[in-house]
Amino acid sequence: MNVDKVRFALEKNEVLTEDVKSDLFELVLIFNKHYPNVLLDKLAERLETVKVEVVSKFIREEAVYYNDIINTIQINETELKKTNNTRHILMVALLHMITKTEKDDHLLSGFRDGFARIIANNLVGSVEDEYE
Numbered sequence: 001m002n003v004d005k006v007r008f009a010l011e012k013n014e015v016l017t018e019d020v021k022s023d024l025f026e027l028v029l030i031f032n033k034h035y036p037n038v039l040l041d042k043l044a045e046r047l048e049t050v051k052v053e054v055v056s057k058f059i060r061e062e063a064v065y066y067n068d069i070i071n072t073i074q075i076n077e078t079e080l081k082k083t084n085n086t087r088h089i090l091m092v093a094l095l096h097m098i099t100k101t102e103k104d105d106h107l108l109s110g111f112r113d114g115f116a117r118i119i120a121n122n123l124v125g126s127v128e129d130e131y132e
Contacts, residue, residue, distance in 0.1 A: 046071055054076075056076070062079060085126070
């Protein structure tokens with residue numbers, strides 16, 4: 001089963017805390033419930049070694065960013081506190097982990113990020129629009 005691979009990958013991750021693993025897996029279940037036909041092989045591969053790091057607002061302006069080059073979820077704690085919806089922020093990161101490929105066109109990154117936020121809003125609720 002697709003989701004079992006993800007659970008085993010999270011169990012192998014030695015960097016993430018049990019709480020973070022649990023939160024991420026809960027979001028994977030929500031995603032999989034709504035999009036059961038999406039393959040999660042790449043996600044499982046990434047979750048096995050992903051790290052989460054808190055970065056300065058000078059490094060990342062947005063609350064969350066998935067850096068696929070170093071397989072790290074970067075969180076701007078200042079912006080995260082403003083959103084009041086950690087589930088939404090983590091779902092956006094998870095969606096990027098699911099959809100990013102090695103051949104991504106970085107010119108479309110804003111477009112892809114917008115869709116990730118729309119889908120996250122539909123799956124786990126919304127946050128106030130940070131671009132107003």
